[in-house]
Amino acid sequence: MDISASGSMIKKMKYKDILSNKDAAPILLAINFSRLAAGLVPFGLIALYSSKHEYAYAGIASSLLMATGALSAPYKGKLIMRFAPVKTVIPLSMIYCLFVALGAFLSYSNKPFYIAIVFLFAGNLVAPPTPALVRTLWTRIANNQDYNRALHALDSITEELVFAITPLITAFLWSTVGAFWVIPVGLLCGFISTSSIIILAGRKNAPTYELIHSSDNAYIRASANSTDTRSSSIYFNRITWGLLGPMLGLGAAMGALSIILTRWSEVSIGEQYASGIILSIISFSGFFAGLLFGKFKINSLSTATQYTIASLAIGVGILFISLGFDIAFVVIGAVILGSAMTIMFIASFVLIGEHYEVVEQTEMNAAIGASFDIASGVSNLSAGFLISMFGLLASFHVMSIAILPLVALSFLLQAKNRLRS
Template sequence: MASTVTTERSARPGYGQLLRTKGAWTFLVPGFAARQPFAMLTISIVLLVRHTTGSYGAAGAAAAVTGVSMALFAPYSGRLADRYGQRAVLMPGVVLHTAAGLTLTALALAHAPLWALFAAAVPTGASVPQVGPMVRARWGTRLKGSPLMSTAAAFESVTDELTFVVGPLLATALCTTVTPAAGLITEAALTLVGGLLFAAQRGTQPPVGPHAEAGEEAHARVSALRVPGVRVLIVTFLGIGAVFGGMQVSLAAFTESIGEPGLNGVLYGVFAAGNMLSGVICGAVAWKSSPRRRLMVGYTALALATSALWTVHSVPLLAGLGLLVGMCIAPALITGYTLVEDLVPAGARTEAFTWLTGAVALGQAAAVTVAGQWEDRLWDGAGFLVPMAATVPALATILALRSLLVARARTRTVARGVGHREPVTVD
């Protein structure tokens, strides 16, 4: 099975050159702070509600409502950002999210009924700022037509992994050493400060209006969800989100069952560190195989690794297996985002990225709910079955519909001198 590699991709510039791009740091630094809420929110809700109600099931349900709300509203947020500009969406969004998050915190501390927590969780999730997709869109504006685009896609995936190291560790440390509410309060503060600073960087946001995608095909504004390959990737990212959610709840329950709740942050940090480490490596390698092939191989490894989680009952073995599971996630995430660049017209990519981000959130929400219920109703460690139950069907979907992950050639744009594409790798 042969693969085609362009000279451009083989000699892809590295991270150092990418970070020297003019204006990059003006949106990277506030963007990093503003994207922390995505990684902190779920675990902060789980730890707070578990503390106030004594139930992982209730905690998982409250976190799930937040995740579902984010998954449902994220694509519309991306579409509005494409149409009206990132600043116009972020400014009211971060204020709403901060207010909703603080309301949820106050209700939990007041031991409000579960329905009241659900009512506050809806706007909390719906208003989570979609900073990751917005940063990716800004790279696209700064690097249009540059070979650095592939490096930028990998760098953003690595940054996402880093947030999943820093965010849950920070939230867990705050909730267990300061107060159970500290995680959500910090998350709200980071959203407000980071989001407003990011929105203030007007010079780097993508253009908006009817001329924003001059030279693109007329269908570029059509919803990204109409691209068949995007729907396959949504299923893929649902499984990845379920791994995150299942690990968060199951590790918290496991460490509590052995009387060492402080180990939760350590074990989750090992899992997330494996994720980040493999992301750095994947982004630095000039791959000769196609993204589609890498996705299939990486996801197979992920499904196999998660299938062993429920059999492990010791801290050292769980840490080692968690590291392996984490290392299998990044290749799937990076290749998924890379495939979006190939499959989706530029005018719909921010929306496509938010669909994938929303899929991760939805998978995480579902996994948190199921894992919480299983931990409460079945045996200690039953929540570790959730990542396997999600990734195995997702892998079957990828293998069955892999033909939809091949980019179709775009017509008419070549004659106008735009839309040229590098050769598509064929397995």
């Protein structure tokens, strides 16, 4: 059953219709199989070094590789669209797998860490931004805004579920065949699924065929408006900062809370592990909010307005949490924060399809994730310093002061200055 077959069916959008769509369903399955690699490889590296009691190496490898992937993702998104995904994604995936496997094997064989980290670093530097490319594919597969939002919502929801089970798979492999084998299993999953996405999206009768096979120059020639919209960098306009600013704020909030809530749980509840319950409330709130947001039509509000409201809700959630020692306020803030977080991600990917050229969309999709990851890492480090130097309550307040101006940048979306090709 093809969901695009009739307008009446689109109005009654159900996730099961997407799962039966011949273009969307196989790619959705493949990208979630790929996310097994995104979870297994980092967890596997931490498990490998931890099993050898090299905890410092585990921390260095984890933080370095996360930073490398986040900082290089937008450029790689631009690169694969410039030379065509069919020519770049599979070779980059192959190089990534070979380099990371070699780096992990060197560590497993007790070779010097500084040699292994070179290969691990190089592998992550060339890892293809497959999730960002798939977000661009959704925009091409969808034939209206509601379908596009439902695709992005289902993608985000299933992503959360996959990342929830990867630690369990890691633990199983670690306890049975050893920590090292988590890494090659993850790399194999990643290569197979990435190759499958290119093959599936590149079929001649697929709506994504042209995107997969065409280069940047081909799209420029095909677009009459390209010279106007591509005359300056995509990072020097209001729409971009209206998108990325709040995403930086969201990343900063989640990174800081992962540290601050641990201390809050110890002081207010008496048990540090309770912070995990609050973080779970955030995740489950986001899961259910994503389910609802993807299903219902919201024609009365533009996507930009939805993103602005969700961004401001992040600020409201942070303000509730920053009231500090009242558990009721913390739980309410966690529900608001989690619900707004998922809606922000879904709306941001829809907005990219509305405001950017096709050749820019993969880069911008990658920039969304990079903004979140970079801000999360910086605030994670900063929160530990703040708690040590100034205490819990001051850390809550500093977090709020830093995040509120970032989420307020979402108002820039109301002054539209870019057109979709």
